[in-house]
Amino acid sequence: MRRSFLLAIFLSGILAGAKAQDATNEFDADISASGLVPVSWAADSPTLAHLGFDALFGFEYDSPISLQFRVEGGYLRVSASYISSDGELYRGWEGLRIAFFGGYAFAPVPVGKLGRLDASVLVGGALTAADYLDTALAYAYPSWILEPRLLLRIPGHGGSASVQGPWMAIPCELMFRAGAYSLVPGLSLGWRYRLGAIR
C-alpha cells in the first residue's frame, strides 16, 4: 500500500513535469546537518534511545505544479543506545546513505523584506551502507522517511532570481535494521542555493 502511494507520487510528478515544460522549473542544491534522537526496539528487547547526527548534501527539483523531487546523500553516526537495567543495549552505527524523495510544496507565504517562506512535505526511501561502531561488521539497511520542511527564500544580490536561504526540517525516519527497528526523529538545519531555473 505504502509502496503504491510512493510510486503514484513519483509517476504523477514525472508526468506533471513533462506536461509543464513551458513553466519555470527550479533546481536547488543544499547542505544540512541534523541532530537525531533515534529510538530502537526489537521483539523481546527493550525500547532504548540513542543520540546521533548526520551531515547531508542534496539536489532538488521544484516543479511548477508544486511537486518536488529530491535526492540526498551523506553520512550519519549514531551512538550506542542507553542501557537497560538488565544490561542490554543497541550498538551504535555509522553509515553512508542515499535517499530519494517526492513531495508537495504548499503555497509560499511572503515574509516582508526577508523573502518568502516555503513549506513542503517530502516522503521517500533511503538505503544505507553501514558498520557497527567499534567493530569490523558491515551491514546495510533500507528506511522510509517523512520530512516536513520550512524554507526561507532570501532574495540575493542578483534580485529575486538569485535566491538562497536557510531551511529547517523535522525528518522522521523508520529504519529496518537486522531484525530491529529504529525510529529516528531529528531536527535539520540547512542552507540552500538556487542553481538555476529552466523555462
Next chain:
Amino acid sequence: MSLNRWCRVLYLGFIAGALALVFASCAQKVEITAPRYALVYGVSTYQSMYLESDQYYPYTSTPAPSKLINLSYSDDDANSIAALMQGEGCTVYSRIKGDVISNDPAQDSTPNKPTKAQMLADISRLASISSDATVILYFSGHGTTNGGTPYIVPYEGVTDAVNYSIDLSACVSPSDLNGMLSQLPTKNLIVIFDTCYSGGFVSPGSAIDASPQDYSSMPSFSAFSTAVANFGSLLSANASASGQKAPIVISAAGSEESSYDGTTAMQHGVFTYFLLQAASKGDSNGDGVVTTTEAFAYTQKAIISWGSSLTAADYANFAPFLPHISGGTRDLVLFTD
C-alpha cells in the same frame, strides 16, 4: 545582525547543540540490577598429558611433537576472569585445570574438571534463572577444527597421549554450544573463547565481518568499504534477518588462525591479558560500564598494537591473530565498575 548572519549563527549553534547532546550521552551512568552469572573454564593441563619441569610430555614419556602441548596460562586466564567477575557481583562457577606435576588420571584428584559434561551440568544448574539475567560463558584452552567445524577442547578432549588424537565427541562444537545455551531462559548470553580457531563460533548474522579469519593474509581491512562493495547482498541479508536473539560471541582468533599463550611478563594468554585490561580501560564512552563491543574494540586494538611491536625473533613464537565479535544490533554490558 543581518538575516544571513543570524541564520548562519543559528546553523552553527544547532550543530554545536547536536554535538553537545552526543557528548552528554557519553556521561550517562548505568546501574545494572538484573542478576549476572559467569561460567568460567580453563584448561592448562589436559587429560593424558602432563607437565614436568617446564617441559611438555605426554605421561607416557614419549617426546611431545609440536602438534598439541599443554598450555601455560589458561588456568591463570580462567582464575583471573573468575576473580574479576566475582568482584563485580556475578555468581561464578569456575572449573579450572591448572598446571600439575603429574596429570596421570590415576593420580589426579582435581574435582569438577572442565569437561564437556561439567559444562552441560553447570548450564543445567542455571535453568531456572530469571529471564533478565545475563550469563557469561568463558573458556580458555585448546581449540581445533575438523572438516571446517570448530571445536573448543575441554579437559578430556585429548585422549591419546601418544598420538595426541582428539576425541571430538568430548569437545564442544557450535551446535553443541547452541544446544547447551538453549536450555537457559535468558536471551542475554555472552560467550568468550580464548582458543585457537574460535572465530568459527562467531556468527556475523546479517552482517559481513570485514576482519579476516586469517589476519596474516590480510593485515588491513575496512568495514565501510566492505559495506559499500557488498551493498546488494547485505541488503538482502538484512531483509531476511529474523531478529532472533543469538549469544554475543567474542573469539580470541579467527577461524583459520591460532591464539597464543602470552609472554612470561603477561602470565596470561595474549587475548585474555588484554581482555582483562579492557575491564578497567575499555570504557570508551565514560558511562561507567564496558560493553562486549567496547571490550572487543579495546582488546582488538591492543592486540594489533602489541603484534606490531613484535620483533622477527618473536615471530618464532607468535603469528598475527585478531579477535572477532558476532554481528547484530544488540549489545550487552560485560564489565561494570
